Amino acid sequence: MDPFETLSAVAVPLEQANVNTDQIFPARMIKKPRAVGYAQFTFHDIRRDDAGALRDDFPLNQDKYRDARILVAGVNFGCGSSREGAVYTLLDSGFRVVIAPSFGDIFAANCLKNGLLTITLPEATVADLRKEISAAAAPRLTVNLEAEEITRPSGETLAFEAEPFQKHCLLNGLNEIDLSLEFAAEIDAFEQAHRARLPWLAVEEG
Amino acid sequence: MGTEAPKTIFDRIWESHVITRRDDGESLIYIDRLLLQENSFHAFDKIRRENRKVRNPGQAFAFADHYVPTRDRARGLDAIADPEIRNMVELIEADTRAYDITLFGLGDIRQGILHVVGPEQGITQPGLVIAGADSHTSTHGALGAYAFGIGSSEVAHVLAVQGLWRPRPKTMLVDVVDPLPAGTTAKDLILAIIARIGAGGAVGHVIEYAGPGITGLSVEERMTVCNMSIEAGARAGLVSPDDKVFDYVKGRPYAPRGEDWERALAYWRSLPSAPGAAYDRRVEITGGEVAPMVTWGTSPDQALAVTGRVPDPAAEGDADERRRMERALTYMDLRPGQDLRAIAVDRVFIGSCTNSRIEDLRAAAAVAKGRQARVPAMVVPGSGLIKRQAEEEGLHEIFLGAGFEWREPGCSMCVAINGDGLQPGERCASTSNRNFEGRQGRGGRTHLMSPAMAAAAAVTGHLSDVRDLLAEG
Numbered sequence: 001m002d003p004f005e006t007l008s009a010v011a012v013p014l015e016q017a018n019v020n021t022d023q024i025f026p027a028r029m030i031k032k033p034r035a036v037g038y039a040q041f042t043f044h045d046i047r048r049d050d051a052g053a054l055r056d057d058f059p060l061n062q063d064k065y066r067d068a069r070i071l072v073a074g075v076n077f078g079c080g081s082s083r084e085g086a087v088y089t090l091l092d093s094g095f096r097v098v099i100a101p102s103f104g105d106i107f108a109a110n111c112l113k114n115g116l117l118t119i120t121l122p123e124a125t126v127a128d129l130r131k132e133i134s135a136a137a138a139p140r141l142t143v144n145l146e147a148e149e150i151t152r153p154s155g156e157t158l159a160f161e162a163e164p165f166q167k168h169c170l171l172n173g174l175n176e177i178d179l180s181l182e183f184a185a186e187i188d189a190f191e192q193a194h195r196a197r198l199p200w201l202a203v204e205e206g
Numbered sequence: 207m208g209t210e211a212p213k214t215i216f217d218r219i220w221e222s223h224v225i226t227r228r229d230d231g232e233s234l235i236y237i238d239r240l241l242l243q244e245n246s247f248h249a250f251d252k253i254r255r256e257n258r259k260v261r262n263p264g265q266a267f268a269f270a271d272h273y274v275p276t277r278d279r280a281r282g283l284d285a286i287a288d289p290e291i292r293n294m295v296e297l298i299e300a301d302t303r304a305y306d307i308t309l310f311g312l313g314d315i316r317q318g319i320l321h322v323v324g325p326e327q328g329i330t331q332p333g334l335v336i337a338g339a340d341s342h343t344s345t346h347g348a349l350g351a352y353a354f355g356i357g358s359s360e361v362a363h364v365l366a367v368q369g370l371w372r373p374r375p376k377t378m379l380v381d382v383v384d385p386l387p388a389g390t391t392a393k394d395l396i397l398a399i400i401a402r403i404g405a406g407g408a409v410g411h412v413i414e415y416a417g418p419g420i421t422g423l424s425v426e427e428r429m430t431v432c433n434m435s436i437e438a439g440a441r442a443g444l445v446s447p448d449d450k451v452f453d454y455v456k457g458r459p460y461a462p463r464g465e466d467w468e469r470a471l472a473y474w475r476s477l478p479s480a481p482g483a484a485y486d487r488r489v490e491i492t493g494g495e496v497a498p499m500v501t502w503g504t505s506p507d508q509a510l511a512v513t514g515r516v517p518d519p520a521a522e523g524d525a526d527e528r529r530r531m532e533r534a535l536t537y538m539d540l541r542p543g544q545d546l547r548a549i550a551v552d553r554v555f556i557g558s559c560t561n562s563r564i565e566d567l568r569a570a571a572a573v574a575k576g577r578q579a580r581v582p583a584m585v586v587p588g589s590g591l592i593k594r595q596a597e598e599e600g601l602h603e604i605f606l607g608a609g610f611e612w613r614e615p616g617c618s619m620c621v622a623i624n625g626d627g628l629q630p631g632e633r634c635a636s637t638s639n640r641n642f643e644g645r646q647g648r649g650g651r652t653h654l655m656s657p658a659m660a661a662a663a664a665v666t667g668h669l670s671d672v673r674d675l676l677a678e679g
Binding site for chain 2: 015016017018020022023026027028030031032034045046050074075076079080081082083084085087088102103104105106107109110113114163164165175176177180181183186187190191194198199200201
């Protein structure tokens with residue numbers, strides 16, 4: 001996982017609430033190996049019209065947001081299916097930060113494992129940020145994870161709170177499995193006691 | 207020495223599975239069972255790439271369900287024309303073989319949807335922590351387990367570590383204070399609950415369903431309720447286990463037996479939430495007021511009693527909510543004020559991890575019996591064993607006689623990635639769990655409802671109140 005440093009990039013607003021992982025990454029694309037590059041599938045169906053042409057009213061299709069790496073979304077972003085392809089596709093499209101009032105739990109966990117920073121801010125603050133980005137000629141935000149601070153297009157700053165562990169992993173590009181395996185002795189001891197307490201857990205088909 | 211505060215079942219399961227805690231407050235939770243499906247190939251890729259060992263392959267179970275064909279099973283893999291789809295079924299076979307993991311695969315009579323087969327085989331038991339590579343893993347909470355969906359990276363993490371890091375979720379009690387009225391089902395109840403708390407209403411929470419409206423349900427009906435917890439944003443949903451659950455588990459292939467059974471039973475009886483236990487939130491639902499429900503929009507919380515009318519966004523005060531409603535009505539091609547029962551459907555799908563168990567098929571068959579489907583309708587049992595049982599009961603003959611298709615088990619048109627799906631613009635009465643835009647095929651329009659309601663839509667050709675048909679006999 002690439003360490004996260006300060007990111008200064010174009011931000012794209014997405015007004016819709018409850019954007020689900022089917023909309024971020026349609027189910028029929030999951031069977032594609034990651035190697036094909038998932039950028040081509042990002043918001044595949046909702047950014048196109050029925051004839052398959054890109055819709056002008058979808059922000060990501062507009063020149064202004066073409067190079068967006070920060071997504072400013074609505075409530076409950078990433079609800080629905082657990083498919084991690086929804087995170088891969090955003091990463092492959094260049095996104096490193098999603099800002100929203102709330103996230104689907106599984107999606108947020110998947111983001112953390114892949115170095116996609118999720119920032120949760122109050123609904124009114126996010127709505128205001130989307131409005132400012134839409135109005136700005138240069139819709140750029142700077143996200144400083146170390147300082148837990150966003151610089152808005154106006155130059156004003158906005159504080160956010162990062163989860164300490166997410167921050168630590170992102171800043172250092174750490175692999176979580178390696179970190180967890182450092183607890184091998186605790187896991188072994190727990191497992192032994194757990195199996196002694198609940199002996200029927202040993203898997204056996206009768 | 208002070209008295210210990212009364213605990214919820216979730217408290218008990220959580221506290222008995224904490225391996226260790228981190229400074230930031232997250233706990234490493236022991237995972238008793240890991241459930242996999244074809245889309246887990248990303249997790250196996252990660253295990254291979256990082257050269258990891260699978261810690262306890264015996265605690266993982268894999269299921270071929272998302273991509274399997276629902277026809278021509280005698281031809282095995284050859285029944286899958288699309289090479290990419292076929293590859294998914296082959297990958298889960300190869301990966302489970304390589305890592306010595308049990309697979310309920312194509313050609314196995316026990317094969318079926320992971321959330322149907324897990325309980326059916328006795329793999330799901332009270333008090334367990336179960337992680338699944340699918341968001342509807344919450345289904346298993348019906349037996350008193352803490353069960354939740356995870357993504358591929360966390361699947362790889364469980365394979366390597368047998369644990370997961372989690373902040374302790376909050377708890378929400380959904381208290382269904384009285385029983386459901388006749389003609390109303392568990393599906394109607396959960397749609398009513400989601401409509402009440404919203405698609406994101408339970409984010410960060412584990413829901414415990416309780417009260418007479420829940421204890422009166424069968425174990426299968428509780429699975430339908432717990433299954434859709436995720437559609438309210440919940441991390442998991444569960445029910446305190448009772449004798450119905452213990453009777454359900456007893457004698458199943460992976461259930462404890464002999465002396466182990468007695469020990470397990472004694473432990474399971476200690477799990478239910480104690481009276482007076484504290485929850486972070488409480489929601490009270492009047493079960494007696496729940497009517498047969500249908501969704502009208504593109505999110506499971508956009509649901510109403512079938513006797514109602516399509517809502518009018520103009521009457522909505524909140525601007526964001528109004529926009530959301532307008533977008534849904536445009537996609538669904540519906541007009542405000544339209545009678546829900548006047549909405550004609552093109553297709554009917556009875557199946558999915560929400561509603562493909564034997565009781566679901568019986569309920570649908572009771573409506574289909576002696577009637578004729580007016581639109582193409584398909585029935586997809588949740589497992590090979592359910593299919594066999596239904597055939598022993600003669601349900602397939604009722605369905606076939608009524609012009610319904612009788613298919614082979616799998617996820618099929620719930621997620622529409624095995625080749626079964628809607629054409630653009632087609633409208634479907636479906637017993638599945640998500641009415642998202644494009645969920646059942648690009649441009650497809652989904653109305654969620656119970657199996658009996660879906661069967662009623664099939665024989666009338668439009669959304670219907672099944673109580674009217676049942677009254678006719």
